[in-house]
Amino acid sequence: MAAGETPFRPFETDLDESRARAILQGAVAGGEDGEMFLEQRRSEFLSFDDGRLRNASYDSGVGFGLRAVLGGAAGYAHATELTEAALLRAAETARLAARDGGGVMAPPPPGTNRRLYASVDPVSEHPLAVKIDLLKEIDAYLRGKDPRVVQVSASLAGGVQEVEILRPEGGRVSDFRPMSRLNVSVIVEGDGRRESGSAGAGGRYGYDSLIAPGNWRAMADEALRQALVNLEAEDAPAGVMEVALGPGWPGILLHEAIGHGLEGDFNRKGSSAFTELMGKRIASPGVTVVDDGTIPDRRGSLTVDDEGTPTNRTTLIEDGILVGYMQDRQNARLMGVTPTGNGRRQSYAHIPMPRMTNTIMLGGEADPADVVASVKDGIYAVNFGGGQVDIANGKFVFSCTEAYRVKDGKILHPVKGATLIGDGPSALRRIRAVGNDMAMDPGIGTCGKNGQGVPVGVGQPTLLIEGLTVGGAGTG
Numbered sequence: 001m002a003a004g005e006t007p008f009r010p011f012e013t014d015l016d017e018s019r020a021r022a023i024l025q026g027a028v029a030g031g032e033d034g035e036m037f038l039e040q041r042r043s044e045f046l047s048f049d050d051g052r053l054r055n056a057s058y059d060s061g062v063g064f065g066l067r068a069v070l071g072g073a074a075g076y077a078h079a080t081e082l083t084e085a086a087l088l089r090a091a092e093t094a095r096l097a098a099r100d101g102g103g104v105m106a107p108p109p110p111g112t113n114r115r116l117y118a119s120v121d122p123v124s125e126h127p128l129a130v131k132i133d134l135l136k137e138i139d140a141y142l143r144g145k146d147p148r149v150v151q152v153s154a155s156l157a158g159g160v161q162e163v164e165i166l167r168p169e170g171g172r173v174s175d176f177r178p179m180s181r182l183n184v185s186v187i188v189e190g191d192g193r194r195e196s197g198s199a200g201a202g203g204r205y206g207y208d209s210l211i212a213p214g215n216w217r218a219m220a221d222e223a224l225r226q227a228l229v230n231l232e233a234e235d236a237p238a239g240v241m242e243v244a245l246g247p248g249w250p251g252i253l254l255h256e257a258i259g260h261g262l263e264g265d266f267n268r269k270g271s272s273a274f275t276e277l278m279g280k281r282i283a284s285p286g287v288t289v290v291d292d293g294t295i296p297d298r299r300g301s302l303t304v305d306d307e308g309t310p311t312n313r314t315t316l317i318e319d320g321i322l323v324g325y326m327q328d329r330q331n332a333r334l335m336g337v338t339p340t341g342n343g344r345r346q347s348y349a350h351i352p353m354p355r356m357t358n359t360i361m362l363g364g365e366a367d368p369a370d371v372v373a374s375v376k377d378g379i380y381a382v383n384f385g386g387g388q389v390d391i392a393n394g395k396f397v398f399s400c401t402e403a404y405r406v407k408d409g410k411i412l413h414p415v416k417g418a419t420l421i422g423d424g425p426s427a428l429r430r431i432r433a434v435g436n437d438m439a440m441d442p443g444i445g446t447c448g449k450n451g452q453g454v455p456v457g458v459g460q461p462t463l464l465i466e467g468l469t470v471g472g473a474g475t476g
Contacts (some may be wrong), residue, residue, distance in 0.1 A: 008163075026095070029101070037065045037067075039063060045057050046157075065078035065349065066087065075093060078349045109308045110310060112304065117177070119176045122160065122178055123159060150188065156210070162175075197227030235415065235473040239470060243380075244462065247437045247438060253398055255456065287319070287431055290316060291357055309340075356447060358458070361438070364435060365436055371463070381418065382400075394425050400415075418472050420468055420471075421468070434463060
């Protein structure tokens with residue numbers, strides 16, 4: 001933590017720990033689980049657009065949430081003040097979930113001494129002027145790089161979340177969670193046509209690596225490269241065809257179309273396309289998918305989840321066979337399995353639920369060049385934008401921000417307007433080649449579920465999928 005910032009010590013400055021635990025114990029009496037989640041958060045966001053500073057904001061907040069759980073019910077209350085009176089009011093509300101009693105308290109989470117990220121506060125580690133000068137420099141660099149550049153946008157975001165998780169049986173867990181991110185986008189114009197490109201990076205660390213000249217220039221160059229590629233792109237073809245996916249960020253398709261369907265709550269409630277398929281083949285041989293919250297400094301990683309459980313490397317699909325789901329404590333107990341450290345919440349004002357951390361398809365044995373060369377008639381999708389997914393059946397629609405037409409194994413030209421349409425269960429079974437080049441995304445993902453957003457990571461190698469529907473305006 002930078003000098004001058006006050007560390008979050010709620011049981012030294014605001015509350016008596018023994019009294020707070022007694023209030024929590026009263027709220028969960030007769031229940032099966034519960035916790036008090038206390039949080040202090042501060043963040044900043046700076047954006048530079050079209051030659052001027054557009055936004056320079058700072059936010060901070062503090063609060064707690066108190067939960068009592070019995071069976072499938074959970075009582076939850078939260079407040080923005082750390083006082084005993086607020087705890088008592090919250091306990092009275094949360095207690096309603098367990099008022100009939102009869103529950104046996106679940107075992108507490110195991111302890112851990114590991115640290116997956118440094119205690120650095122991006123907001124305080126550099127003066128504001130340094131951050132603004134960086135965004136100005138990015139703007140000037142790109143405008144001087146190519147005369148076709150007509151607009152540059154750059155943003156820097158950072159913050160820290162400090163949490164204390166108090167358990168009714170006596171445990172207490174602390175975590176200091178930094179986060180930073182730099183994004184660059186550029187618009188180019190040529191022959192009366194405008195196209196865009198973007199790049200970014202981030203993770204659970206300070207700004208130092210992001211503001212290093214070699215790193216931000218690489219991001220700026222990548223955004224410009226994408227924009228210039230798109231300036232030469234032709235309309236994407238339409239039809240059912242082979243699709244090669246590049247490594248890294250294209251794993252967002254895996255995250256959305258498959259990952260959500262492997263979260264415990266959807267399967268317990270029978271609303272997932274993968275319900276009742278444990279132990280059965282759901283993907284092609286050679287396909288192994290893990291959710292790994294233990295990778296140091298990654299955007300989706302956590303030392304402990306938001307219930308105090310240490311995160312894990314959880315195998316979901318092994319050589320095509322479904323072998324696991326991502327679980328929080330409540331769903332794991334109801335399904336008779338062990339929590340996997342995937343209980344996550346957006347903030348103290350939100351109840352935890354099973355969520356992904358870093359969801360990854362592991363690499364195979366194929367040479368990536370051979371994977372692309374095996375495409376007879378299709379596209380090679382390198383980068384993705386937004387998408388939509390139906391969890392119940394896995395149907396998805398994703399837009400490609402960088403893609404290429406491929407025929408007889410040869411990359412012909414970039415295409416624009418390509419969308420990939422299909423469903424996760426079918427796509428898993430149609431994977432015909434898995435490259436040996438597994439890569440993680442650069443650290444830009446945020447996942448939404450039930451109105452809550454949390455940072456996540458994705459990763460995958462180059463893949464070949466047969467029989468995906470490609471939407472586009474082209475004809476060949």
